[in-house]
Amino acid sequence: MSGTPTLSVHGLHVSVDGKEILKGVDLEVPQGEVHALMGPNGSGKSTLAYALMGHPKYQVTAGAASFDGADLIALPADARAKLGLFLCFQYPTAIPGVTTVNFIRAALRAQGKEVPAREFLNRLAAEMALLKIDESFRQRYINDGFSGGEKKRSEILQLAMLRPRLAILDETDSGLDVDALRTVAEGVMQLAGPDMGVLVITHYPRILQYLRPDRVHVLHAGRVITSGGAELAQRIERGGYEPILGAVAAAPVA
Ligand SMILES: Nc1ncnc2c1ncn2[C@@H]1O[C@H](COP(=O)(O)OP(=O)(O)OP(=O)(O)O)[C@@H](O)[C@H]1O
Ligand SMILES: [Mg+2]
Numbered sequence: 001m002s003g004t005p006t007l008s009v010h011g012l013h014v015s016v017d018g019k020e021i022l023k024g025v026d027l028e029v030p031q032g033e034v035h036a037l038m039g040p041n042g043s044g045k046s047t048l049a050y051a052l053m054g055h056p057k058y059q060v061t062a063g064a065a066s067f068d069g070a071d072l073i074a075l076p077a078d079a080r081a082k083l084g085l086f087l088c089f090q091y092p093t094a095i096p097g098v099t100t101v102n103f104i105r106a107a108l109r110a111q112g113k114e115v116p117a118r119e120f121l122n123r124l125a126a127e128m129a130l131l132k133i134d135e136s137f138r139q140r141y142i143n144d145g146f147s148g149g150e151k152k153r154s155e156i157l158q159l160a161m162l163r164p165r166l167a168i169l170d171e172t173d174s175g176l177d178v179d180a181l182r183t184v185a186e187g188v189m190q191l192a193g194p195d196m197g198v199l200v201i202t203h204y205p206r207i208l209q210y211l212r213p214d215r216v217h218v219l220h221a222g223r224v225i226t227s228g229g230a231e232l233a234q235r236i237e238r239g240g241y242e243p244i245l246g247a248v249a250a251a252p253v254a
Pocket of ligand 2: 045046047090170
């Protein structure tokens with residue numbers, strides 16, 4: 001049974017540099033559920049993630065998005081993070097000069113979740129061990145010189161430390177080897193539950209075999225064109241998007 005929506009998006013239109021990318025997205029993620037967002041390259045998945053996080057480049061021109069009843073669009077990015085929204089970036093950026101340990105500490109402080117240094121370091125060590133991240137990464141500048149897979153693990157480490165209410169994972173599974181995928185997926189699974197919902201943006205059903213989504217949505221040309229259960233991801237894996245696009249186009253308009 002679906003509960004109250006944590007994330008509620010209605011008729012969202014978003015433009016980037018004057019070009020409309022999202023053309024009326026409707027999406028609801030109830031509290032504590034795992035949803036997957038799939039769709040062809042360029043359909044607008046990352047654009048939706050950035051727009052929800054409040055990236056200034058992404059202009060909302062129409063529609064609404066709320067989180068726990070709060071109007072997201074009216075809030076700056078830091079306030080959205082404080083509400084409990086977190087994005088694991090598709091392409092995490094390096095911040096030379098800022099160590100992983102200091103970055104995570106600052107993020108916790110900014111969200112009013114600061115804990116005493118010893119407790120923080122103990123938690124960090126425990127989460128790094130679970131994610132099989134070597135201790136040396138603590139003092140390395142965040143994402144600087146990290147391999148693709150190491151960047152993705154580093155994003156999940158931040159997620160584990162920040163414990164948001166809703167985590168958006170933008171292709172966190174891309175570029176991970178089979179063992180790393182399992183480690184990362186198990187890490188997310190341990191966090192997902194009544195207190196943390198997940199919106200997984202992915203091209204591959206493999207991560208969904210671990211995360212078992214309650215719903216799968218398909219974004220195409222800036223709109224969610226269909227939604228279904230976990231079997232929808234398998235259908236996409238087997239037959240691609242063409243049959244789904246065809247079926248939606250042929251369906252009578254309600
Ligand atoms: N600054 C920009 N100017 C023009 N078009 C842009 C700009 N930024 C993004 N786009 C376009 O917006 C569309 C959606 O991009 P987006 O990154 O959201 O796709 P995506 O669904 O995440 O794709 P992928 O699966 O490849 O990650 C693409 O066609 C992209 O070229
Ligand atoms: Mg993308």
